[in-house]
Amino acid sequence: MASTSRPARPTTDEPSGRGSEPPLSTVSDEAALRLSPEVAAESLRDYLRAWLLRIRNGDSGMLPVLGGLILIVIIFQSQKSVFLSAANLTNLLVQGATFMLLGMAEVFVLLLGEIDLSIGYVGAVGAVVTVATAAPPGNHPWWIAILAGLVVTSAIGLLQGALVTRLRVPSFVVTLAGLLGWEGMLVFLANREGGKNGGGTLRITNTILNDLVNGNLSVAAGWIALIVAVAGFAVFHLIRDRQRRAHGLVAPPPALTAIRILIVAAAGFALVAVCNTNRGVLASHPLRGVPWVVLIIIGTFGAWTLLLGRTRFGRYVYAIGGNAEAARRAGINLNRIRLAAFTLTGLTAGLAGIIEASRLGSISSDVDGGQLVLYAVAAAVIGGTSLFGGRGKMLHAVVGGLVIATIYNGMGLIGLSASSQYMVTALVLLAAATVDALARRSVTRS
Amino acid sequence: MSLSPGNTAWPANAGQAVGSEDIASDAGGVLLSIARLVKRFGAVEALSGVDLEVPAGQVTALIGDNGAGKSTLIKTVSGIWEPDAGQIRWAGEPVRIRSPKDASALGIATVYQDLALCDNLDIVQNMFLGREYTEYRLLDETKMEREAKATLSDLSVTTVRSIRQAVGSLSGGQRQAVAVARAVMQNARLVIMDEPTAALGVAQTAMVLELIRTLRSRGIAVLLISHNLNDVFAVADRLAVLYLGRIAAAGPVSEFDTQSAVYAITTGTRRESSAEHSETA
Numbered sequence A: 001m002a003s004t005s006r007p008a009r010p011t012t013d014e015p016s017g018r019g020s021e022p023p024l025s026t027v028s029d030e031a032a033l034r035l036s037p038e039v040a041a042e043s044l045r046d047y048l049r050a051w052l053l054r055i056r057n058g059d060s061g062m063l064p065v066l067g068g069l070i071l072i073v074i075i076f077q078s079q080k081s082v083f084l085s086a087a088n089l090t091n092l093l094v095q096g097a098t099f100m101l102l103g104m105a106e107v108f109v110l111l112l113g114e115i116d117l118s119i120g121y122v123g124a125v126g127a128v129v130t131v132a133t134a135a136p137p138g139n140h141p142w143w144i145a146i147l148a149g150l151v152v153t154s155a156i157g158l159l160q161g162a163l164v165t166r167l168r169v170p171s172f173v174v175t176l177a178g179l180l181g182w183e184g185m186l187v188f189l190a191n192r193e194g195g196k197n198g199g200g201t202l203r204i205t206n207t208i209l210n211d212l213v214n215g216n217l218s219v220a221a222g223w224i225a226l227i228v229a230v231a232g233f234a235v236f237h238l239i240r241d242r243q244r245r246a247h248g249l250v251a252p253p254p255a256l257t258a259i260r261i262l263i264v265a266a267a268g269f270a271l272v273a274v275c276n277t278n279r280g281v282l283a284s285h286p287l288r289g290v291p292w293v294v295l296i297i298i299g300t301f302g303a304w305t306l307l308l309g310r311t312r313f314g315r316y317v318y319a320i321g322g323n324a325e326a327a328r329r330a331g332i333n334l335n336r337i338r339l340a341a342f343t344l345t346g347l348t349a350g351l352a353g354i355i356e357a358s359r360l361g362s363i364s365s366d367v368d369g370g371q372l373v374l375y376a377v378a379a380a381v382i383g384g385t386s387l388f389g390g391r392g393k394m395l396h397a398v399v400g401g402l403v404i405a406t407i408y409n410g411m412g413l414i415g416l417s418a419s420s421q422y423m424v425t426a427l428v429l430l431a432a433a434t435v436d437a438l439a440r441r442s443v444t445r446s
Numbered sequence B: 001m002s003l004s005p006g007n008t009a010w011p012a013n014a015g016q017a018v019g020s021e022d023i024a025s026d027a028g029g030v031l032l033s034i035a036r037l038v039k040r041f042g043a044v045e046a047l048s049g050v051d052l053e054v055p056a057g058q059v060t061a062l063i064g065d066n067g068a069g070k071s072t073l074i075k076t077v078s079g080i081w082e083p084d085a086g087q088i089r090w091a092g093e094p095v096r097i098r099s100p101k102d103a104s105a106l107g108i109a110t111v112y113q114d115l116a117l118c119d120n121l122d123i124v125q126n127m128f129l130g131r132e133y134t135e136y137r138l139l140d141e142t143k144m145e146r147e148a149k150a151t152l153s154d155l156s157v158t159t160v161r162s163i164r165q166a167v168g169s170l171s172g173g174q175r176q177a178v179a180v181a182r183a184v185m186q187n188a189r190l191v192i193m194d195e196p197t198a199a200l201g202v203a204q205t206a207m208v209l210e211l212i213r214t215l216r217s218r219g220i221a222v223l224l225i226s227h228n229l230n231d232v233f234a235v236a237d238r239l240a241v242l243y244l245g246r247i248a249a250a251g252p253v254s255e256f257d258t259q260s261a262v263y264a265i266t267t268g269t270r271r272e273s274s275a276e277h278s279e280t281a
């Protein structure tokens, strides 16, 4: 073999001597397919064209999920007209809270290309700790109780992460052991803390813990929260776009930013309007207002989205999921990031457990943590998070959790048996994963 | 035995043609000096006692046949692998490079043969991976994007649509350009490039060679691995030939021509000046 022969040169030779600036504003069809529309377009028309092209090419983003959600809603509404009533929609949101939070917990590890099968029971253990801490004889204040629960679940996440990173046991195995082990811990704790006649159930005695889900903002506070949130969203985007333009960088067309803000405002308006409608059963006891849990979900979603999208930690999570060796060569401490991600998964799972306990008014050893974790993974994947790491968002868990809650709620209303509920959820998960796989295949083929 | 600049204990003619005399005369001195470096992968000995000196502010080309151990050598220097034996000195001081972080703390930036990019991240994110700018602990995307854009246009990378494009959607040559740009931006004292032009077009290859000269003119040392002898002779000040895990020949580029370089690469022995080449080989 001739030692001087260089590797066959791929036909990437580009015409030389062009202008020094890449032509960013005009979008050829071929290029549009490879880019997300945001970075390729400077006018709304360009954007729409790039977007339509991508959809036609199979890369449809969250569109199938949202389409599917609308379809499910139409089906349920045609079967049961109470489905879209304010009372049921609020109930649906509350039911979805646990799925969304557990889904968000799962996103951290899924992004790394890992999985955590234990979060259902870990969350339940955290809930027991919180409820027991606030109950007699201790009667600790609500915030100490919540802190105690979250510290315990974070520590569990840290421990499992340490087994994965230090001993190099696959996360599937470590957390499968966790799935069994923490159920054992749950049964033990619930029986001990529940007392002789408790039957493994702990009732929530603290009103604030109870109100996390069952308490509501006042009507006015709901509207104010909406205005603050939408204004914050709008200001953030407008300032960022202006800064980018000022520095000569490509920014999304102003019309697009305006449309985005409008969509968020409209969705928020619908949410607050529904929650502020009287849903009381008795005319003498009106019940209205945005449930506290909605704020907790939005807050968690916002914080975790910021963490993943705008901090070094988040960047490194994506990098490790994309190419761990490249991340290592870039000087990133892989084990530290992985440990932190498992800890955050535990923390978020603890929050989900506390919310579930608040919704039920109690926590017991009967929690089906195995089913919960499957719903959590399903929520993330239905939304569009990859099981292979490097691709996903917190938003996926929220949308996926909403889809699962909708199915769960609607089938309950129609009166379908548990057996068909499981099967329909399975079909939805399969459909979502298939759409995702097909989309990815057609993109890599092109 | 230690190897240091102007070390008189070094045998005048040890069979290893490490020309320490011409390095010592250079103003910058020796930046990186490797002695008796050994790296084994199980039964395979990829490096069996490599001696190499990389002078400051010069371009050193490392050439050798496939499997000679070039990539293994630079990965050991870059902290990917710890050597099994041997010594590395940086600016005269013995150092241990145990991780990529150690290497970049010393001022070593590396373009790997496999590029080591994250396909799911965009160009800017890859170029700044591990060295992100932050403001109030949040990523300063605007600043990073501006600098990335400037570096890429310095490199004449004009064919990417957007620097917010995922690296997985780039062509092989564009990916290589991103990897080179990433290393150049690190303000290193030594830039190591493992076949940086293998997938590049004519214009981009010329730009990378020009870039290597620019780095040299700024006093930055470059260790270049390439199979293309034309490129090597175009930019290198010194040449080192690796053969089956050993340095077979090394010296100023003036001591070599294409034929003697090829001879060293293929046989592992040095034939003196090509001016006297007879048919004895």
Ligand SMILES: Nc1ncnc2c1ncn2[C@@H]1O[C@H](COP(=O)(O)OP(=O)(O)OP(=O)(O)O)[C@@H](O)[C@H]1O
Binding pocket: B041, B044, B045, B046, B064, B065, B066, B067, B068, B069, B070, B071, B072, B073, B113
């Ligand atoms: N991770 C590894 N595990 C086992 N053996 C390895 C490993 N990396 C390299 N080797 C072996 O070490 C020897 C040198 O490989 P190296 O990649 O350094 O060659 P090279 O000079 O860079 O070749 P090329 O010109 O093809 O890039 C080869 O025999 C190779 O099989």
Ligand SMILES: [Mg+2]
Binding pocket: B070, B071, B072, B113, B194
């Ligand atoms: Mg190599």
